[in-house]
Amino acid sequence: MEKYYFLRTLVEEGRQRCKALIGQTFEDGAKVDSTVNVSADRALRDAYPTGTTFVTDSLRAASKYYQAGNIYPIGILDSDYRDPKHRPTEEMLRAYEIFIGATDLSDSVSPKEKEPSKTTSKSLLGKMKLNPELKIPSIGSEGFYVDSDVWYLLMRNIQNQVNTMLIGATGGGKTELVLLACKKLGISCSVYDMGSMYDPVAGLLGVHRLQKGGVSVFDYAKFTRDISKPGVVLLDELSRAPVTTNNILFPCLDSRRKLPVEIAGGEDLREIEVHPECCFIATANVGVEYTGTMSMDRALVGRFFPIELSYMPPEQENKVLVKRCGISISDATNIVKVANSLRNMYNKQEISSSISTRETLMVGDLVADGWDLVRAMELVLLPLFEGTRSDGERGIVCRVISSR
Numbered sequence: 001m002e003k004y005y006f007l008r009t010l011v012e013e014g015r016q017r018c019k020a021l022i023g024q025t026f027e028d029g030a031k032v033d034s035t036v037n038v039s040a041d042r043a044l045r046d047a048y049p050t051g052t053t054f055v056t057d058s059l060r061a062a063s064k065y066y067q068a069g070n071i072y073p074i075g076i077l078d079s080d081y082r083d084p085k086h087r088p089t090e091e092m093l094r095a096y097e098i099f100i101g102a103t104d105l106s107d108s109v110s111p112k113e114k115e116p117s118k119t120t121s122k123s124l125l126g127k128m129k130l131n132p133e134l135k136i137p138s139i140g141s142e143g144f145y146v147d148s149d150v151w152y153l154l155m156r157n158i159q160n161q162v163n164t165m166l167i168g169a170t171g172g173g174k175t176e177l178v179l180l181a182c183k184k185l186g187i188s189c190s191v192y193d194m195g196s197m198y199d200p201v202a203g204l205l206g207v208h209r210l211q212k213g214g215v216s217v218f219d220y221a222k223f224t225r226d227i228s229k230p231g232v233v234l235l236d237e238l239s240r241a242p243v244t245t246n247n248i249l250f251p252c253l254d255s256r257r258k259l260p261v262e263i264a265g266g267e268d269l270r271e272i273e274v275h276p277e278c279c280f281i282a283t284a285n286v287g288v289e290y291t292g293t294m295s296m297d298r299a300l301v302g303r304f305f306p307i308e309l310s311y312m313p314p315e316q317e318n319k320v321l322v323k324r325c326g327i328s329i330s331d332a333t334n335i336v337k338v339a340n341s342l343r344n345m346y347n348k349q350e351i352s353s354s355i356s357t358r359e360t361l362m363v364g365d366l367v368a369d370g371w372d373l374v375r376a377m378e379l380v381l382l383p384l385f386e387g388t389r390s391d392g393e394r395g396i397v398c399r400v401i402s403s404r
Contacts, residue, residue, distance in 0.1 A: 002057055002091065002095075003027050003057070004055050004056065004057055004091075004092055004095040004096075004099075005020060005024060005032065005055070005056050005057075005058075005059040005068070006020065006021045006024065006053055006054070006055055006074070006096065006099060007019065007020055007021065007038050007040060007053070007054045007055075007056065007068060007071065008021055008051065008052070008053050008054070009045055009048075009050050009051060009052055009054075010050060010051065011050055016045070016046075016050055017037055018037065018038045018039075018040050018045060018054070018068075019034055019035065019036065019037060019038055020032045020033070020034050020036070020038060020059070020066065021034060021053070021099075022034040023099075024099075026059070032059065032066075036064075036065060036066055037064075037065045037066070038059070038065065038066045038067075038068050039062070039065050039066065039067050039068065040054065040056065040068040040071045041068075041070070041071050044071060044073075044086065045071070047082045047086075048073050048076075048080075048082070052073050052076065053073070053074050053075045053096075054068075054071040054072060054073055054074060055071065055072050055074045055088050055092045055095070055096060056068040056069050056070060056071045056072070057069055057070070057092075058070075072086055072087065072088040072092060073086055073088075074088050074092065074093065074096050074329075075096060075318070075329045075333070076333070077330070077333055077334065077337070078330065093328065093329070093330070096329060097322060097328060097329055124156055124159075125152055125156070128152055128155055128156070129152070133184060133186075134155055134184055134185070135184075136148055136151045136152075137151070137180050137184075139316065139319045139320055139323050140323070142180065143320060143323045143324040144173065144176065144177075144180060144320070145312045145316040145317070145319070145320055146173075146177055150177075150307060150309060151177075151181075153307055154166075154177065154178070154181050154281075154307060155181055155184070155185070157279070157281075157305055157307075158181060158182070158185060158187075158232060158279050158281070159185070161276070161277060161278065161279045162279070162305050163253050163279070163280045163281075163282075163303055163304045163305060164279075164280075164281050164282070164304055164305045164306075164307060165238070165281075165282040165283070165284055165301065165304035165305070165306050165307070166178070166281070166282070166283045166284070166307050166309055167283075167284050167306055167307065167308050167309065168285070168308060168309035168310065169285065169309075169311070169354055169356055170285045170356055170358070171356025171357055171358030171359060172309050172311065172356055172357055172358075173309070173357060174283040174309060175191070175234070175236055175283060177309075178232065178234050178281050178283070179191075179234075181232075182231070182232050187230065187231045187232060188229075188230070188231035188232070189231060189232045189234055190222075190223075190226040190231065190232070190233050190234065191234045191236055192223065192233070192234065192235055192236060193236050193237065194235050194236060194237050194238045194240060194241035194245065194282075195236075195237040195240030195241065197241060197242070197245070198242065200241070200242055200244050200245040200248055201244075201248070201263065202221065203221060203223065204221055204223045204224075204245070204248050204249075204259075205220075205221055205223075205224070205248065205259075205261050205263060205264075206218055206219050206220040206221040206224065206261065206263075206264070207219055207221075208263075218263070218264045218268045220261070220264075220268075220269075223259075224259060224261065224272045226278075227252060227259060227272065227274045227275065227278050228272060228273070228274070228275055228278075229275050229278065230275055230277035230278060231277070231278060231279075232278075232279050232280075232281055233278060233279070233280050233281070234281050234282075234283070235249075235280060235281070235282040235283070236282075236283050237283055237284070237285060238282040238283065238284055238296075238300075239284035239285050239296055240285070243297065246297050246299070246300050249300070249303075250299070250300070250303070252274055252280065253280060253300075253303035253304070254303055257273065257274040257276075258271050258272065258273055258274065259271070259272040259273075259274065280304075282304055284296065311340075311343060311357065312357065314333075314336050314337075314340055317332075317336045317339075317357060317360065318332045318333050318336050319332075320357070320361075321335060321336070321360060321361065321364040324361060324364070325361060325364030325365050325367065325368045326368050327364050327367045327368050331364070331367050331373055332364065334373060334404050335360050335363050335364060335367075335373070335377065336360060337404055338355075338377055338381075338400055338401055338404050339355040339359070339360050341400050341404075342354065342355045342381070342397065342400060343355055345396070345400075350396070351385065351393045351396060351397070352385075352393060353384050353385060353393075355381065355384075359380055359381065359384075362380045363376045363377050363380045363381070366379060366380065374401060374402070377401045378398070378401060381397055381401070382394055382397060382398070384397075385397050
């Protein structure tokens with residue numbers, strides 16, 4: 001395959017610039033400097049929005065800048081090309097897919113573009129940012145995207161044993177985010193599916209069991225052991241837990257840091273102390289469309305530090321689909337365009353359900369396995385809505401898919 005280079009337009013000091021994306025090398029192995037300006041076809045650059053990525057088959061050093069050969073916009077919808085002559089070749093498209101699959105483009109910003117950091121190496125935030133072990137997960141390595149503020153806030157709360165609740169739509173990666181954070185910190189994470197805990201007393205405290213001879217023995221729940229050691233206890237989908245769970249959890253989550261076990265036998269331990277290095281993290285799905293979701297008790301929510309997770313930016317979700325599903329950037333862009341159209345309609349209360357990243361990944365997996373793009377979207381998205389292909393919410397979704 002021929003050598004290609006990838007560039008991006010940006011605004012720097014009030015002027016439009018063009019610079020190479022990070023993570024590239026010349027044919028001789030020398031590193032391409034992503035802070036150096038690139039001279040490229042200005043008329044073609046101006047024909048597309050700032051932030052557009054371009055591909056070129058030639059990049060050479062010229063005094064204090066790089067000189068690019070012919071450039072072509074890449075990673076955009078077919079309908080967005082201003083002229084058919086601007087389209088890149090299939091080999092260029094393939095090279096771009098390989099590149100973004102191996103590179104975390106969220107870091108493809110020159111130092112001059114980034115806001116000056118107000119943190120110092122003496123602060124906890126400064127220390128975390130300087131610690132390579134706590135680096136933000138990247139699309140290139142983990143196939144995962146998270147906002148930097150969310151990441152460092154979660155890491156800070158875990159290290160300080162601050163009870164934290166991640167709030168957001170289902171399928172947005174809340175559980176995976178906690179597991180990644182614990183892996184980076186090198187601590188254990190005990191996961192409890194609160195939505196399926198129909199008997200909180202048995203699941204969190206324990207049960208009496210009869211042994212031979214009719215002797216009753218109290219069998220403590222695994223939860224009592226997990227809160228007695230360092231690590232994270234993840235209360236997954238706490239918003240779906242029975243309301244009787246609240247009274248059991250309250251003493252663990254407030255300043256008492258104890259779990260009363262009043263149902264234990266006469267000689268059994270009636271109170272479990274929460275380990276000083278144990279941290280409780282909860283996830284909660286919010287919205288009327290989530291079947292089985294409880295209206296959460298204000299007293300329970302108030303015992304957690306809330307972190308709200310939004311859908312990832314479209315360009316990042318595109319890259320996640322390319323990385324994790326192995327599909328083309330064009331297919332990924334179309335999937336995310338449809339998803340965001342439906343998300344916007346949900347926000348305007350035009351439809352009753354939104355589309356999660358979990359569902360865009362399902363569509364991407366079908367496309368990777370050979371399904372037609374439109375049919376893959378229909379198979380995954382239509383069952384989420386009522387109506388027919390021509391009427392109701394399902395009809396609306398069909399029209400959105402067809403329009404893309």
